[in-house]
Amino acid sequence: MASKRFEGRAIRLGDDVNTDNIISYRYKSRTIDPRELAKHVFEDIDPELPKKIRPGDIIVAGKNFGYGSSREHAPLAIKGAGIRVILAESFARIFYRNAVNLGLLPFTVPRHFVERTRMWDHIVVDLEKGRVYNTDSGVEAAIKQPPNFMWRIVEAGGIVEYYRRHGRLPWEESQ
Amino acid sequence: MAGQTFSEKLLSIKSGKKVYAGDIVVAKVDLVYMHDGTAPLAIKVLREEFGEDRIWNPNRILFFIDHVAPSSNIDTSKLHKYMREFAKKHGIRVFEAGYGINHQVVFEEGYAVPGALIVGADSHTVTHGAVGAFATGVGSTDAAIAMMTGSLWFKVPDSLKIVLEGRLGEAVLGKDVALYLLGELGTSGANYMTLEFHGSGVKNLSLDSRLTIANMSVEMGAKNAYFPPDEIVMQHLERVGAKLPVKPVYPDPNAEYVDTITVELDKIEPLVAAPPLPSNVKHVREVEGVEVDQVFIGSCTNGRVEDFHAAARILKGRRVKDGVRCIAIPASRRVFYELLRDGTLEILVEAGCTVTHGTCGPCVGAHFGILGPDEVMVATSNRNFPGRAGDRTAKIYLANPYTAAAAAVEGKIVDPRHLLRKA
Numbered sequence: 029m030a031s032k033r034f035e036g037r038a039i040r041l042g043d044d045v046n047t048d049n050i051i052s053y054r055y056k057s058r059t060i061d062p063r064e065l066a067k068h069v070f071e072d073i074d075p076e077l078p079k080k081i082r083p084g085d086i087i088v089a090g091k092n093f094g095y096g097s098s099r100e101h102a103p104l105a106i107k108g109a110g111i112r113v114i115l116a117e118s119f120a121r122i123f124y125r126n127a128v129n130l131g132l133l134p135f136t137v138p139r140h141f142v143e144r145t146r147m148w149d150h151i152v153v154d155l156e157k158g159r160v161y162n163t164d165s166g167v168e169a170a171i172k173q174p175p176n177f178m179w180r181i182v183e184a185g186g187i188v189e190y191y192r193r194h195g196r197l198p199w200e201e202s203q
Numbered sequence: 204m205a206g207q208t209f210s211e212k213l214l215s216i217k218s219g220k221k222v223y224a225g226d227i228v229v230a231k232v233d234l235v236y237m238h239d240g241t242a243p244l245a246i247k248v249l250r251e252e253f254g255e256d257r258i259w260n261p262n263r264i265l266f267f268i269d270h271v272a273p274s275s276n277i278d279t280s281k282l283h284k285y286m287r288e289f290a291k292k293h294g295i296r297v298f299e300a301g302y303g304i305n306h307q308v309v310f311e312e313g314y315a316v317p318g319a320l321i322v323g324a325d326s327h328t329v330t331h332g333a334v335g336a337f338a339t340g341v342g343s344t345d346a347a348i349a350m351m352t353g354s355l356w357f358k359v360p361d362s363l364k365i366v367l368e369g370r371l372g373e374a375v376l377g378k379d380v381a382l383y384l385l386g387e388l389g390t391s392g393a394n395y396m397t398l399e400f401h402g403s404g405v406k407n408l409s410l411d412s413r414l415t416i417a418n419m420s421v422e423m424g425a426k427n428a429y430f431p432p433d434e435i436v437m438q439h440l441e442r443v444g445a446k447l448p449v450k451p452v453y454p455d456p457n458a459e460y461v462d463t464i465t466v467e468l469d470k471i472e473p474l475v476a477a478p479p480l481p482s483n484v485k486h487v488r489e490v491e492g493v494e495v496d497q498v499f500i501g502s503c504t505n506g507r508v509e510d511f512h513a514a515a516r517i518l519k520g521r522r523v524k525d526g527v528r529c530i531a532i533p534a535s536r537r538v539f540y541e542l543l544r545d546g547t548l549e550i551l552v553e554a555g556c557t558v559t560h561g562t563c564g565p566c567v568g569a570h571f572g573i574l575g576p577d578e579v580m581v582a583t584s585n586r587n588f589p590g591r592a593g594d595r596t597a598k599i600y601l602a603n604p605y606t607a608a609a610a611a612v613e614g615k616i617v618d619p620r621h622l623l624r625k626a
């Protein structure tokens with residue numbers, strides 16, 4: 029993967045942010061274009077939020093991020109908005125897997141890090157050190173990266189990238 | 204060797220090696236299905252991202268047009284066309300608008316069988332745990348991979364054992380068991396896990412109620428659910444004809460579970476999940492008097508025959524209150540037809556319900572009953588997030604069909620047992 033370090037403003041969200049919050053079915057049923065979806069990302073949490081989000085922003089959320097449906101439109105809308113890193117206390121299962129497939133970087137962080145982060149704080153993620161810093165509030169923490177198997181997919185930039193590069197899926201190698 | 208849970212055993216069979224919770228396996232799937240909300244993206248991923256146009260086996264892939272069905276707008280119609288064209292080219296069966304909601308149709312057409320590994324591009328695929336299948340929801344990229352190769356990787360989940368004892372009381376259905384568990388486990392208490400149901404209470408639960416419980420296991424974060432297949436399941440498969448090989452899998456008696464929860468079915472009363480989360484569970488008594496604008500009876504959670512029989516017990520000889528919309532959507536044409544023949548639909552129509560063919564409808568706020576600002580809906584569906592069924596200020600209370608029907612009659616939430624006793 030190109031970068032080992034990410035910096036950006038925190039999009040601070042709460043617990044149980046669900047897939048309908050991320051992108052409403054009003055849009056999901058009409059388009060599969062990530063840029064179109066991105067225009068409405070988090071709209072049901074705050075209608076102003078889609079306009080404020082900039083590429084490179086970093087999500088900092090509470091527990092069970094991505095709760096709800098299996099629709100990949102949710103991580104796709106996030107990716108379409110130019111967000112790459114998602115820090116959360118915990119993730120819902122299907123969302124986590126979809127995010128990995130799309131090459132997003134979902135990391136688990138401890139609760140105190142989330143609690144001491146405010147909207148738009150400056151966040152630095154250092155993958156080499158395995159740590160994350162909030163340079164505004166001064167809080168830092170260790171991050172937990174996806175298990176090895178999934179990390180290979182993330183590092184390749186997602187499962188599609190992996191396939192393009194290797195001409196096969198990661199688990200087809202040893203066969 | 205240690206004993207195996209259902210999921211450990213099934214994924215061992217499908218991957219060809221003995222595995223336990225935490226292991227990662229590549230397993231062969233038996234069935235892949237997706238709907239108009241997820242198939243277009245899966246097709247796009249397959250064609251444009253992977254750059255492939257091959258599929259593994261057209262007989263084991265099913266497409267459904269059920270979420271916005273028939274289409275309510277031109278953009279959705281284009282996505283439907285895209286699905287149909289792809290399906291035609293590859294010989295994939297499309298269950299057209301009006302056939303029914305994907306999970307219900309997969310179940311009632313006999314595609315969900317004991318011992319099958321089923322992936323669906325929809326989180327409520329977990330429904331088929333009710334017949335003893337390993338069924339789980341995946342995103343469109345995973346669905347594309349499964350459609351292309353017939354296999355997928357899985358992490359073998361831990362399992363939580365739920366022991367059901369006794370029998371459900373008056374005006375209580377599988378829905379209340381699901382809500383009870385949501386109250387206990389919260390929205391992520393079963394995250395990444397299998398909910399394995401056991402106990403003498405299982406045999407007292409109808410198949411419809413088991414489907415409801417398995418369906419909502421995903422609301423607790425579960426990867427899948429499992430009910431040990433019994434005669435009720437086998438009778439159902441004989442009636443409809445199994446479309447896949449039936450190979451029941453049962454866990455070993457000495458399997459290891461992360462925890463065991465015992466539920467006494469007799470003690471469960473009609474429950475309600477108040478906004479904004481399905482885990483915000485209350486006794487119906489606690490929310491009595493909340494005024495209601497719309498009632499929705501349907502969805503893959505509670506759109507089956509048992510559910511409409513329950514609603515009809517309340518609605519028979521009564522009227523939906525003036526100013527309240529009551530939308531009743533049998534989950535499939537088969538359910539619709541059965542209710543037509545046994546007179547249930549007549550009761551619903553006489554009472555003033557708006558009845559239509561199997562579609563997701565107001566469950567997901569895409570068409571047929573979208574809520575306006577501050578409106579209140581009592582729904583038999585599975586999610587009550589703000590914005591789920593329309594405006595983000597609208598409020599959704601999840602309940603069983605008795606409670607939903609009673610709310611339609613009274614114009615406010617009431618304990619449905621009052622009406623049953625008056626009947």
Ligand code: SF4
Nearest residue numbers: 327502503563566567
């Ligand atoms: S009825 Fe609701 S929960 Fe079920 S498949 Fe349709 S949208 Fe999803």
